[in-house]
Amino acid sequence: MDGSVALPRPLLALVLRLATALALATMSMLVKLAASRGVHLAELVFWRQALTFCLIAGWLAVVGRLASVRTKRIGAHFRRSIYGIIGMGFVYGAVILLPLAEATTISFTTPVFAVLLAMILFREKIGVYRWMAIALGFAGVLFVTRPGGGAIDPLGLAVGLVAAFLVALISLQIQDLNKTETPFSIIFWFTAMTAPLAAIALPFVIGPHDALTWAIIGGMALCGAVAQMLLTSSLRYGSAATIIVMDYTALIWATLYGWFVFDNLPPVTLWLGAPLIVAAGLTITLREHRLSRKKKATSLEL
Numbered sequence: 001m002d003g004s005v006a007l008p009r010p011l012l013a014l015v016l017r018l019a020t021a022l023a024l025a026t027m028s029m030l031v032k033l034a035a036s037r038g039v040h041l042a043e044l045v046f047w048r049q050a051l052t053f054c055l056i057a058g059w060l061a062v063v064g065r066l067a068s069v070r071t072k073r074i075g076a077h078f079r080r081s082i083y084g085i086i087g088m089g090f091v092y093g094a095v096i097l098l099p100l101a102e103a104t105t106i107s108f109t110t111p112v113f114a115v116l117l118a119m120i121l122f123r124e125k126i127g128v129y130r131w132m133a134i135a136l137g138f139a140g141v142l143f144v145t146r147p148g149g150g151a152i153d154p155l156g157l158a159v160g161l162v163a164a165f166l167v168a169l170i171s172l173q174i175q176d177l178n179k180t181e182t183p184f185s186i187i188f189w190f191t192a193m194t195a196p197l198a199a200i201a202l203p204f205v206i207g208p209h210d211a212l213t214w215a216i217i218g219g220m221a222l223c224g225a226v227a228q229m230l231l232t233s234s235l236r237y238g239s240a241a242t243i244i245v246m247d248y249t250a251l252i253w254a255t256l257y258g259w260f261v262f263d264n265l266p267p268v269t270l271w272l273g274a275p276l277i278v279a280a281g282l283t284i285t286l287r288e289h290r291l292s293r294k295k296k297a298t299s300l301e302l
Helices: 010-036 041-062 074-097 100-107 110-121 128-145 154-177 183-199 211-237 240-262 268-301
Strands: none
Touching (some): 010 041, 010 100, 010 211, 041 183, 041 211, 074 100, 074 183, 100 128, 100 154, 110 128, 110 154, 110 268, 128 268, 183 211, 240 268
């Protein structure tokens, strides 16, 4: 079993991550739809956090589990919250600036950044296979973005890559918190700490909305809450390196949403680049799995 996981249940973790991909793709579609109706990015972030906090706190109160959010790691929650709110802004920004399929494909570079972070933060040695995966991933990015072709917004690309880096960092933080905290506690403190921060910008960006726009905002927040719960739970039962393979199914949903909601089909170059990025992620996943099994076998021998 993976010692970095609180309660190892690999099959359940994969199912939870698969549902996470659908919930996140739906949330991204609603973010883009709300932005097209004039809702500001900062307002979207506020409503996502505020409504999620109300849903989580209300549910915990109803079932009598508010005590489950008690923590002795408030500092770790605060650090996760700061990175999380910044990461959310970049993730939403990429979705708004780029077509859904392109934004989703760029987000698949998260495993590549996770490897680089492991090397920088934990001084983990990176072998030839993972260096090849890193090169493959960024080659895929070049195909998708077609540099010099003017077919993709450079700002959107930059925002998307920063978002992928921050998601990798946040995943490591969540996995660490899962060792001592419940999923409800992690989400509760994240929303409780960040909703007031997001509210600071609200007076400058909020505007009047019609009933349909409010429904879209509410649906976005609900999908975000569900996705956050599923994501946190998946990292409780399986390691990020193993379950991240399920994230690639989000491209299917993003393509369908882009086609049916925004009348936008991705270009051929995306289908050339996406397999390279997916192959990079799978290579990293398989390599992490083999290294984990090797470490386990060595520990048993000792």
